[in-house]
Amino acid sequence: MSAAVAYPEVEEYEALLQFLYMAPVGLVQLAADGSILMLNPLSAQLMMPLSRHGELTNLFEALAPVAPDLRQLCAAYPADSGQICDATRLYLYGDQAGHGPQVLSLSMLKLDANRLMAVLSDVTEQDRRERQLRNTDAWLHAIMTNIADYALVSLDQRGRIAAWNDSIGRVTGHGREAVGQPYALFSPEEATTPMRQLDRLREADDNGWSLDEGMRRRADGSQFWASAMIAPLPGRLEGESGEPAYCMIIRDISDKREISQSLRQAAYCDHLTGLSNRRAFFESAELELARNKKAPRPISLIMLDADHFKAINDSYGHPAGDAVLCRLAATMRAVCRQVDVLARIGGEEFAVLLPSVGLEDALAVAERLRAQVQRNPVVYQRQRIPCTVSLGVAVMDESTTGFESLLARADQALYQAKRRGRNQVALWQAGGGT
């Protein structure tokens, strides 16, 4: 009968071997002169590129090509025991086949007067990432400090400026007080609304970026023509306020404004009044309606038509009629906001799309337009030309199937205003009434 005999020393020894074998770092025990007393398989593997003949007998000799002063460093360590060096990077060339150096991290410990321990690990990937990060930092720093016409702005989840940097100061003149303020800070008053700002962030979320061109405002109130791109940052923390979630690049393109404006003008502007033309109006309206689907909000439409315009043309001549149309456009610009879309969509017919404006406010705008036109007769070649307008107002609701139906409603209301005697505002209402 054989009995299992327990040998505690053997078990302990095997446990130690397993520990060394499984350790995720290379462990080497060596004598004070560098002779290797014990090493685990990983350390042998990590040092293999340094071994000339496949032999590893002395650590100082093996590491001499990459850490020539290690022997002196250990010899000079004054204490009886302790850490001689911590996570020193060793750059090994040779077996990386053009993939850059293999990088080892080495920590040396003095165990007692006769024994040292080396801890080795492969940090090639970590080193590569750190270098990449340093390069990116240097690159960004170069952009922020050297390129004069860009401002790089980080925005948080709600579109507030998350941090200040030199480029913001240089392009916009804003100081650190800009931090925490909505990015509308860079736009002229009236050129944007909180809703419009959020729209652009949602657009960036959906498409990967959102780009627009327009006037921007500096801290001193002066304005410049800029392109502004917003892009979501990868790895942003959802819902964290104050944390960067988007980057915005504002670029001063004042010198390119003329070219880009004349191209836009040719395609999208009514040549007589300078307002949007029919094509631009329909495109803007479709865009606004698409935004509305994602984030519902009121939208109103005003149709405006000069009264008895044929008679003006007949009495004062066609050029005088043109002057009246230009005056109507100027009145619309004066009364409406920059975010409203103003267009001439027919001969003497105009339209105003009012994003985020409900029934009461739309009626008030229409009434202001009517009153302003009536109050200010056009003077053309010393002739005073009285003019009035009729206006139809319609507001988007669940029963409006699309922009065409909103337009049809405003048109019906306009027809009612004409029928009731002109120089008045009429509102489209369900059931055929206005």
Ligand SMILES: Nc1nc2c(ncn2[C@@H]2O[C@H](COP(=O)(O)OP(=O)(O)OP(=O)(O)O)[C@@H](O)[C@H]2O)c(=O)[nH]1
């Ligand atoms: N001066 C000028 N006249 C234009 C232009 N486009 C259209 N018209 C004129 O606008 C007039 C529109 O006349 P109508 O449609 O009869 O309407 P109206 O005389 O304004 O009458 P109501 O709209 O019913 O008040 C026509 O005589 C067109 O020739 C333009 O660009 N310049």
